[in-house]
Amino acid sequence: MKHLVFISWVFTLFFAQPLSAKSLTLSVDERDWVPFTFQKAGISTGMHIELVTHALQKLGYGVKIIPYPRKRAIHNAKSGIVDGMVSIAFHPALSSTLIFPKDAAFEKESAWRIMQVDHVLITPKTGFEYSGDLKTLPLPVRIPSGETISLNLKNAGLKVDEARSDLINVKKMNRDGDGSVVATSIMAERLNEDPEFADKIKIHATPISSQSYYLAFSRVSPLSYEEKQQIWDEIQKWRNDYVFMLQVYATY
Numbered sequence: 001m002k003h004l005v006f007i008s009w010v011f012t013l014f015f016a017q018p019l020s021a022k023s024l025t026l027s028v029d030e031r032d033w034v035p036f037t038f039q040k041a042g043i044s045t046g047m048h049i050e051l052v053t054h055a056l057q058k059l060g061y062g063v064k065i066i067p068y069p070r071k072r073a074i075h076n077a078k079s080g081i082v083d084g085m086v087s088i089a090f091h092p093a094l095s096s097t098l099i100f101p102k103d104a105a106f107e108k109e110s111a112w113r114i115m116q117v118d119h120v121l122i123t124p125k126t127g128f129e130y131s132g133d134l135k136t137l138p139l140p141v142r143i144p145s146g147e148t149i150s151l152n153l154k155n156a157g158l159k160v161d162e163a164r165s166d167l168i169n170v171k172k173m174n175r176d177g178d179g180s181v182v183a184t185s186i187m188a189e190r191l192n193e194d195p196e197f198a199d200k201i202k203i204h205a206t207p208i209s210s211q212s213y214y215l216a217f218s219r220v221s222p223l224s225y226e227e228k229q230q231i232w233d234e235i236q237k238w239r240n241d242y243v244f245m246l247q248v249y250a251t252y
Contacts, residue, residue: 023062024223026052026215027076028086029146030067032165035186035252036117036213037087039067047252048087048114052215054244055234070146074098080220087114089148089211098216099225101232112232113212115239119149120188121204122170122181130204134158138180142169149182149209166191174200182208 028049032038037046044065056063065086068076076082078097088094090104101112109116121130123138130136134156143150145162153160163169166183170191173179183191188203215235217228238244 022060023064024056024083025064025066025081026084026086027068027073027082028065029070029073029088031070031144031146032167033087033144033146033184034165036115036184044086047248048213050248050251051114051238051245052086052235055238056231058238059231059234061231077216077218078220080218082218083221083223084215084217086215087213088216089117089213090216091148091151093151094148094216097219099219099221099228100214100216101229104212104214108210108212110212110214112236113214113239114235116210116212118185118210119147119182119208120185121206121208122173122183122188122191123179123202123204124173124177125200125202130206130208132206134208138178140179141182142173142179143182144169147182149211152209153182170197170201 028037028044030039033046035046036048037044039045044067049065053063053065066082073085074094074097077085085098088098090100092105095105101110103110103112121137123130128138134153135158137153137158140159140161141153142161142163143153144166145164150160150162161169161172161179163172166181166187169181169183173181174197185207191197192201192203215231217223
């Protein structure tokens with residue numbers, strides 16, 4: 001009888017206790033990349049942060065996202081200090097450090113992306129018209145620090161000037177009266193509506209690129225590949241949820 005009482009007590013104690021949440025620590029580039037990732041009062045926020053956090057919490061994970069300079073964010077993922085990195089585009093040079101979804105290397109729009117982000121060209125209002133040839137971009141090409149696309153621009157032999165934000169880049173372009181800016185289509189439209197830049201900038205119709213941005217995992221993370229895939233599937237689920245994404249867009 002005593003044994004039955006003891007077993008009953010253990011059974012009740014075990015199932016009465018909440019299961020401890022799994023916990024993930026992630027890095028993110030600390031750059032000011034509104035509205036996707038940026039820092040507000042020292043806390044990482046933005047559309048990509050909200051989507052990843054929501055998906056992970058729905059799977060029962062505790063989530064901590066720490067902003068670092070890009071190189072350190074990647075290094076911390078490589079060394080296992082963090083489990084992965086939020087909001088990074090695929091590049092072959094990163095594949096030895098980070099694990100991306102299986103279609104990242106060959107699909108322009110991955111099924112397991114956080115979001116697809118279009119990049120456009122901004123120049124002063126001149127007669128120049130971008131037609132798709134990177135080598136014709138007015139130099140220097142100004143781009144936010146931390147963009148994977150900057151590797152492609154540098155490989156094309158272009159002079160690249162990186163700064164913390166699109167706003168800084170456009171101000172520098174207008175101040176110097178030369179060069180160009182590569183920015184997201186969302187930010188380009190916002191800058192175009194800013195009275196400070198009215199009738200001073202031109203947004204070119206031909207896009208520079210369209211890239212999928214991911215939650216990429218450290219190769220030394222204890223997560224199994226099945227767990228990683230489950231997380232990517234959950235991100236896909238919420239990205240395709242129209243009502244949820246409408247709420248995210250409205251916030252930022």
